[in-house]
Amino acid sequence: MSFEDWIFAIHLLSAATLVGALVMSWILTVALRSVETAGTTLSFNRVAMVGATAIGVGLVGAIGFGIWLAILRAAFHPWDGWVIAAIILWCIATAAIVRAVAEYRKPAERARALIASGQTGPDAELAALNRTTTALLMRALASVAIVLIVIDMVYKPGA
């Protein structure tokens, strides 16, 4: 494998980590919607942190190695239309994910406060936070942007 092949492989591994972690975060998001107790919320939060870290690694790796590859490869350039489209979509996805992660901090904070005050049973406010629509919409926006990036990368329109 050439140096360029390695960069390409790491770029795609990062992308796979990103999309895989996004699938993982969707599983957690759906499961979290029926959670009403502080203990379970924090348990889910532990798993969600792993997913969020994987998403972060995937986002940084995909863009970093992707741009590096566009510079390295004679066949492509960073200013090609499909590369610029991918970068714009990446920015939208990143902004949406950052917003979604911030939203999901709220139920974790509420759960910690409940546990500190000795409340371990169901809590209506916590349940509402776990069903946050904003975070769901942001995650959906990020997912659509990432699916569009994958389509853009596979078919390379204009390349």
Added chain:
Amino acid sequence: MLLHIVGATVVFGALLASATSLALARGEVRLLRLGYFSLLLVGLPGLILMRLSGEWIYRKQGWGDLPHQLRDVAWLRIGFVVADGGAILFLLALVVGGVGIYRLRSGKGGEGLLKVTMVSALVLAVAYVVAVWAMTGKPGKPGVGAAATPAVSAGNPAATVTVTATEFRFTLSQAGVPHGTVVFKVENKGKVAHDFSIGGKTSSLVAPGKSTTLTVTLAAGTLLYVCTVPGHAAAGMKGNLTVK
């Protein structure tokens, strides 16, 4: 291709969710159930989608029609081993985890069995990372034919051949060359990227309108040349060069 990628990433995501949930459950029943049902309800459909679309690509791109030395490549073997061997481990993990969930429901434990499922999911996740690396980096990507003992020094080529690539054929400026070092000037006059492989060496991928050179030392005989972009050789981008 898109369905294959979607299927693979769905499986990978489900494996991550399952392994992490089961590893971090600390006895939390909902997380244990989440870990198992991630595999069953998300991972399994993803696995089926990935495998079926992978098989469809293999047939559509005509891999089965390619010469053995082109078809028998490390990255494709790794892909098949991970997909098929991984599917068996996946199903075993589901069966063991299913028994674990059943025992958990009836209050007879079951966490130990779910740990086996967790370890299996973790092993599969690592295997998928290796498969993604293999599918993208394509280690062992073949050249075609055998390189010969150098007869002419690299600085003094025996022949220079212009190779014009279009969809989906190669046109060579000469049908035969003397043995020794041959320089191939590969020009892509098509609309998609192509490469040129002969004598155990493969050129870089050439974008439409671009060109590259490939220097190969060839022995006398008839050598197969192909474009190694999947599907292109089967579509007609292959031929034989006579080396005298």
